[in-house]
Amino acid sequence: MGMVRTMKLEFQSKRLHFRPLVEGDIDIELALWTDPEVVRFIAGEVSTVEEIRELMPVVTKRAGSGCIGIWCLIEKTTNEKIGHAALLPLPTDAEDTEFEMLQSDQWPDRDIEIGFVLKRSTWGAGYATEACARLVEFAFLEASVETIYATTNHQNLASQNVLKKCGFQDLGLIRAFAGHYPGFKIERQNY
Structure with a gap:
């Protein structure tokens, strides 16, 4: 025991290259968070450039x-940034992700949730399912996460379908983001 395994934080799926988000990726974050259709089920309203x-x-932060x-x-194939996928601490009473928990090498003292946000131009091509499935694989096989949760907006049936396709179990409503939302989970022991 005690051996430090070096994580490969960059990895691939069939069509996608995953690498940790950096400040230079503001271009893709602007494309996502200023598109009303993309944010409709997430933030509800677009963000400003500022x-x-x-x-x-x-x-x-990680x-x-x-x-x-x-x-x-x-x-x-195109080398285009098409979105992001995340493993983040799942907030229960906070209204937003508690990014302040990501300032150390420690594991956040929260359940871990998966998330994915894609540019509208790529919707319907199976990228969300591919990204979700690959990140689940990373979480279980590389990062030793035991259980991964997910929550969606009530009306976000597309994301709910992605989660079900990736083997997530429907939990009904769970406490998250200071409210109650459709919740899903997948466990390593059943993976």
């Missing part, structure tokens, strides 16, 4: 030896 710029140093955080998703 807000996004201010958040970049915050949302690029924890748990780098395993907890946000990955930039790059389409391998």
Whole structure:
């Protein structure tokens, strides 16, 4: 025991290259958070360029030896950034992700949730399912996460379908983001 395994925080799926989000990825974050259709089920309203710029140093923090955080998703054939996928602490009473928990190598003292956000131009091509499945694989096989949770907006049936396709179990409503939302989970022992 006690051997430190070096994590490969960059990895691939069939069509996607995953690498940790950095401040230089503000281009893809702007594309996502200023599109009303993309944010409809997440934030509800678009962010301003200033807000996004201010958040970049915050949302690029990582924890748990780098395993907890946000990955930039790059389409391998075009080299285009198409969105991001994340493993983050799931807030119960807080209204938003508690990014302040990502300032150390420690694992956040929270359940871990998976998330994915993709540019509208890529919707319907199976990228969300591919990103979700690959990040679950990373979480269980590389990062030793035991259980992964997910929550969605009540109306976000597309994301709910992605989660079910990836083997997540429907939990009904769970306490998250200071409210009650459709919740899902997948466990390593059943993976």
